[in-house]
Amino acid sequence: MSVLVYTEHAEGKFKKSSFEVVSYGAAIAQQLGTNLVALSIGNVSSDELNKLAQYGASKILSVSEDAYKSFVNQAYGAVIAQAAQKEGANVVVLSASFSGKGLAPRVAVKLNAAYVDGAVSLPDTTNGFMVRKGAFSGKAFADVSISSENKVIALMPNAYKVVENSQNPNVEAFTPVAGSNDFATMIKEIVRASDKVSLPDAELVVSAGRGMKGPENWGMIEELAQLLGAATACSKPVSDAHWRPHSEHVGQTGIAVSPNLYIAIGISGAIQHLAGVSSSKVIVVINKDPEAPFFKAADYGIVGDAFEVVPQLISAIKEFKAVNA
Amino acid sequence: MKILVCISNVPDTTTKINFTDDHKSFVSNGVTFIINPYDEIALTRALEISEANAGSTVTVIHVGDASAEPTIRKALAIGATDAVRINANARDAFFVASQIANYAKEQGFDLILTGRESIDYNGAQVASMIGELLNIPSISIVKSLTLDGTTVTLEREIEGGKEVISCPLPLVASASEGMAEPRIAGMRGIMSARTKTLAVIEPSDVPALQTITNYDKPAPRSQVKLVNVDDVKGLVTLLNQEAKVI
Ligand SMILES: Cc1cc2nc3c(=O)[nH]c(=O)nc-3n(C[C@H](O)[C@H](O)[C@H](O)COP(=O)(O)OP(=O)(O)OC[C@H]3O[C@@H](n4cnc5c(N)ncnc54)[C@H](O)[C@@H]3O)c2cc1C
Ligand SMILES: Nc1ncnc2c1ncn2[C@@H]1O[C@H](COP(=O)(O)O)[C@@H](O)[C@H]1O
Numbered sequence: 007m008s009v010l011v012y013t014e015h016a017e018g019k020f021k022k023s024s025f026e027v028v029s030y031g032a033a034i035a036q037q038l039g040t041n042l043v044a045l046s047i048g049n050v051s052s053d054e055l056n057k058l059a060q061y062g063a064s065k066i067l068s069v070s071e072d073a074y075k076s077f078v079n080q081a082y083g084a085v086i087a088q089a090a091q092k093e094g095a096n097v098v099v100l101s102a103s104f105s106g107k108g109l110a111p112r113v114a115v116k117l118n119a120a121y122v123d124g125a126v127s128l129p130d131t132t133n134g135f136m137v138r139k140g141a142f143s144g145k146a147f148a149d150v151s152i153s154s155e156n157k158v159i160a161l162m163p164n165a166y167k168v169v170e171n172s173q174n175p176n177v178e179a180f181t182p183v184a185g186s187n188d189f190a191t192m193i194k195e196i197v198r199a200s201d202k203v204s205l206p207d208a209e210l211v212v213s214a215g216r217g218m219k220g221p222e223n224w225g226m227i228e229e230l231a232q233l234l235g236a237a238t239a240c241s242k243p244v245s246d247a248h249w250r251p252h253s254e255h256v257g258q259t260g261i262a263v264s265p266n267l268y269i270a271i272g273i274s275g276a277i278q279h280l281a282g283v284s285s286s287k288v289i290v291v292i293n294k295d296p297e298a299p300f301f302k303a304a305d306y307g308i309v310g311d312a313f314e315v316v317p318q319l320i321s322a323i324k325e326f327k328a329v330n331a
Numbered sequence: 332m333k334i335l336v337c338i339s340n341v342p343d344t345t346t347k348i349n350f351t352d353d354h355k356s357f358v359s360n361g362v363t364f365i366i367n368p369y370d371e372i373a374l375t376r377a378l379e380i381s382e383a384n385a386g387s388t389v390t391v392i393h394v395g396d397a398s399a400e401p402t403i404r405k406a407l408a409i410g411a412t413d414a415v416r417i418n419a420n421a422r423d424a425f426f427v428a429s430q431i432a433n434y435a436k437e438q439g440f441d442l443i444l445t446g447r448e449s450i451d452y453n454g455a456q457v458a459s460m461i462g463e464l465l466n467i468p469s470i471s472i473v474k475s476l477t478l479d480g481t482t483v484t485l486e487r488e489i490e491g492g493k494e495v496i497s498c499p500l501p502l503v504a505s506a507s508e509g510m511a512e513p514r515i516a517g518m519r520g521i522m523s524a525r526t527k528t529l530a531v532i533e534p535s536d537v538p539a540l541q542t543i544t545n546y547d548k549p550a551p552r553s554q555v556k557l558v559n560v561d562d563v564k565g566l567v568t569l570l571n572q573e574a575k576v577i
Contacts, residue, residue, distance in 0.1 A: 077494070079471070083463065104471070104487070104489050108459050108471030109459070111428075111455075111458075111463065112460070114456075114460070115428075119540070121424070123454050124453060139453075140453060141451065141543075142348045145348040145548070145549075146350070146549070148452070148543045149545040149547075150544075151542050151543075152540065152541045153539075154540040154541070191468045191496050194495045194496065196493075197492045197493050197494075199492055202491060205491075252507075253488060258344050262453075267574070290566070291555070301557075306566060307557050308559075308566060310560035314560070315560060319566065319567070326571065326577075
């Protein structure tokens with residue numbers, strides 16, 4: 007028995023969500039009295055692989071064959087399942103990242119495992135095996151009880167804190183066996199806006215809505231976000247009107263986020279918007295209408311015109327940074 | 332092109348979610364059900380592809396009981412060719428995916444589309460599971476899908492960017508915002524939907540691996556702390572010292 011985690015990387019560097027997954031997997035391994043194996047696929051340097059040991063992986067499997075250099079959903083799913091079988095792992099953990107969401111169900115089917123997507127806390131193993139996940143698009147939580155021997159869990163980004171738990175690095179090469187149809191798809195291009203913080207993993211998010219009047223007014227939103235090291239987001243009508251890209255749309259029909267800080271500017275706080283942001287730890291609302299429903303879901307608020315408040319907020323943060331640098 | 336679109340029947344987005352006193356089930360009394368918004372996007376894209384390729388069909392499939400028939404009829408009104416309902420209680424995503432994969436195996440579809448996730452259980456599970464069960468590629472959270480002969484080019488969301496993928500048919504894809512602008516049903520569509528085929532098929536036997544044993548609502552937030560508009564600096568201080576988020 008063991009616990010296996012799949013650790014995603016971007017261009018050879020592990021993401022924060024991968025360290026979250028390792029920390030989470032290590033805690034489950036401890037609960038079950040077993041050890042944690044981390045799996046990495048694609049070319050990752052040994053220095054980078056060794057980082058996984060810092061968070062509790064006592065063994066690190068690395069697949070470095072050329073065929074596996076870039077992400078192929080079907081092929082990677084097969085590798086993860088094979089690694090689980092090889093290690094006798096009956097709990098497999100991935101990040102509920104975009105890629106993880108596509109992979110995990112395939113792994114679960116291969117392993118005849120129950121699959122819990124979007125887990126928000128550690129399993130309760132006192133009486134069986136129960137995992138809490140978000141449901142109804144942030145309006146509720148559901149506890150899923152698993153009866154199968156094998157389990158696959160996709161952990162929500164930002165839901166579990168990275169914990170240092172140093173082990174001796176122990177990297178082992180792993181050579182998977184490719185299935186008949188594993189490499190049917192091919193990546194033609196990857197486009198990354200590298201200067202921006204990615205929204206689903208962001209710890210801080212600055213979001214704006216129709217109150218901004220038009221796309222030409224997003225300069226101050228971007229400036230505020232950049233100053234804070236935050237990702238930018240928007241409400242649905244804003245992306246529908248093509249003021250901002252669809253990838254920034256948060257809410258029930260957009261991306262669900264759970265940052266430490268969510269700043270909502272000129273957003274009314276419709277139920278569909280709140281659904282995707284209500285699990286943020288702290289919410290700040292800036293809106294000129296004191297009756298805006300968002301104030302009911304906020305921790306801090308300023309009733310005022312965004313065109314006056316945001317520039318002031320930018321200078322206040324600059325000042326704060328200058329003092330606290 | 333034979334296209335299959337998977338439709339789930341979900342509470343309207345404005346629904347206030349409530350559970351029974353024992354926290355074991357969702358109270359659906361008085362709730363309006365709709366086509367899952369992402370499935371509407373998938374359906375629209377399927378119709379666009381079918382219109383551009385003469386002789387194509389778009390079948391919608393739903394796993395669930397008869398209460399979903401108005402939603403299925405709505406998909407027919409939007410323009411699907413015909414519909415299938417697998418008459419079963421959709422216990423979990425694996426059950427749903429297995430039923431759909433079995434049907435697809437018999438019928439042979441070129442393209443299977445789902446929504447990126449259902450807005451009730453948010454699983455994002457069904458598409459990949461169908462792909463695995465049929466041993467065909469699955470691409471999740473797709474914001475653009477174009478067909479050129481038998482090759483499909485897809486753009487999938489990744490953290491901080493996108494990936495452009497080329498893939499042969501057959502294939503499963505889950506639709507996200509951007510793939511199409513959902514269509515609404517016109518009067519003619521609504522009239523013709525009444526006479527379109529809605530076949531009802533009994534499910535195959537699939538074991539359940541999991542059950543939801545408890546639901547909770549998030550704890551309500553405490554009252555908002557309002558900062559005066561003349562004291563924006565005060566907000567920064569609160570965020571730093573009280574909330575400790577900056
Ligand atoms: C099926 C469905 C799904 C949906 N899914 C989503 C979703 O996922 N995400 C989402 O966001 N929405 C979603 N919506 C839309 C949602 O219902 C709201 O229409 C939307 O969230 C409103 O966006 P908004 O707050 O930006 O705009 P508005 O409702 O127009 O609000 C603008 C706000 O800005 C304030 N304002 C105006 N000027 C200023 C100023 N100068 N300074 C400060 N404040 C100002 C106003 O007081 C107002 O509160 C969905 C709707 C449906 C029907
Ligand atoms: N009961 C169902 N019947 C048919 N399709 C479904 C059903 N449930 C989910 N789906 C499809 O699978 C997608 C993802 O659902 P889920 O995995 O539950 O998040 C949905 O957008 C639908 O396209």
